[in-house]
Amino acid sequence: MTEMIIDARDVGVELGGVPVLGGVDLAVEPGEVVAVVGANGAGKTTLLRCLAGLQQAAAGSVAVLGRPPVDEPGFWRDVALVGDEPAWYPGLSVAEHLELMRAVHGPGRMEVRAAVELFELGGCADRAPASLSTGQRQRLSLAMALLRPSRLLLLDEPERGLDAAFRDRLADLLAAYAADGGTVVMVTHDPRFAEGARRVALAAAA
């Protein structure tokens, strides 16, 4: 029997006593690309935060990689998360952020140079992320997440700020990641990601 990467059953979440998610079941197997789609306020990001251990479920159970998700380093060695706000360290260039990721995790899925080319960061490799556009910062965040070794990739609206051509490339990169044994769960509003995904889990409003 294949080990489930994510096994969430009857998950409910409350924020300030108000239910924002209820009765969600999600089972994800290794190598899957799952797109979580739904209307604004349906609780997509809340579900993703629940899977990342950043939000406690008020009801039901969540298991990620066979254990409850917790916000601690042991968990993040296997799971890479790209949230809704790109972050960066001051005083480091774009290329150095990728170097840092490689130095910490060791050789990953690709070399730094390859990541710079794949994510079209060559023109801004020596600039500080503070000077980049929204789309360039998003590409940097995605490059950092895909550069390092991981078993599960959690993405919150990865298409944010990206141009159409790069969205296609990203869909291919995510498919390659999954083909390589990784698993992707993403919240998205872009139909092309949802179409490319092996399963689309519709989030219902609570």
Place this chain on the structure above:
Amino acid sequence: MSGVAQARAFVRARGRGHRTWSDRYMALMTAGLLVVLAAPMVGRAVAAVPDGVDPARAGAGLALTALLLAGALVFARVLGPVAVPPADAAWLVLSPLPRRGVLARSLLVLAAVSVGIGAVVGLALLSALGAPDALTLRLLAAVVLGASWALGGMATAVLAQGSASWDGRLVAVIAALVVVAAVAAAMAAGPGQGVLVGIGSASLAAWTAAASASAAVAAGLAGRAWTAVARIPARAVLDASTRAGLATGAVALMDPSALTWIAEDAHWRTRVLRSRAWPARLRGAAAVAWLDWRRLARRPGRLALMAAAAVLPALAAQAGGGVAGALVVLATGAAAVAAAGTAGARRDAGDAALARLLGAGPRALLAARAVLPALLGGAWLTLALAALDAAVPGGPFWPLGLLCAPALAAGALRMARRRPVEHTLPVMDTPLGPVPLGPLVWALTGADIALLGCAPALLAFAGGVTAPLLAAQAAVGMAVLAAYCAAPRR
């Protein structure tokens, strides 16, 4: 009525910001309260102006006055200085309205702030140099002198905002002020004491002439700035307005750490960085901690400034502050210098997204990140104490510097990782009046364990340096850092 005045009147007539009599009363009361609070302080400062000239005090005071002025100009340059409220930035700057009219109100505020700062500078100058006769007239001349310098400096900063050549001149003025401070501090030590006595005992006519000349130059610069502001690029005003808006928001919400990000991002945004590979031997937490070293190495000017600031405690002691004044400057300086090496921890505390991607263990990461602030804080404190040894009796204190380093690192890391001000905490009634606990707890977070870890050093200041106290400082400092790094946390 100009177009700008009409636009403002239109906005005022339709906006919610109608000023009532109660608003005016509150504004008047606030101003009155400020005067009531400031008047005794000014009175005490004027009463404390010495009759004679003490060269050591004069040199140290001159140096601190020059640094105060330089700091004000650096702050003005970083912030703008010409900025407008968000609504004006959005609608009035990018409009056909005459730009000088749009910016006139901001310029008036800048002029008023400059005169206020200048008055403090003038009083500090007189307090340093002394007044052998005609105190009132010398005070007037000193205030005019200080106000002229501050106003002239601010006018230069306004000109610099719209012109690269004026920006170069402003940087030159700031550098000259720093050089003046260094020369004054050196003269106080001995070789130029005669010159300092000469400056301090200059006649009232010389003071009046200097004040008049400075006022004339300041007026000329202000007039030039007023003319140039009509052609100031909109981009310069909008950028400054964004920075000022963020800074105002940070102050209003009492979230001072946001200010550091404004300054950091403003610094790095315009720079091309030479990307280099990470040192091959560094792995895990050490590799993450290395980013602070690299960031700091890219700011040699800041490092030089920090090193130069090591003379400030000695200057504070010589300028009349005594050992107590020197201790305050020592504590503030050591904490600030150690904190300069904790940007990575500060970033991860504000937004843990990168820390999660990096997946480094918190204890190992804290330990690795403690090395740089310990080195910075310890080295600075050693330098500052060595300078202080020459200024106050009771030393030598310098061996305490490196021994305090671990406690300084623990305090700096705790400061970097503290949460924003908790405004829901209650207000505490004290004999001095109500004190909001949230800002108090925020301000003490970090300082608490640094002070705890430096307790033996404080005892040494009070009762003299002894071998047991040195040994105790070494042990307590290490223990505080080890306990802080080992404490369970995510």
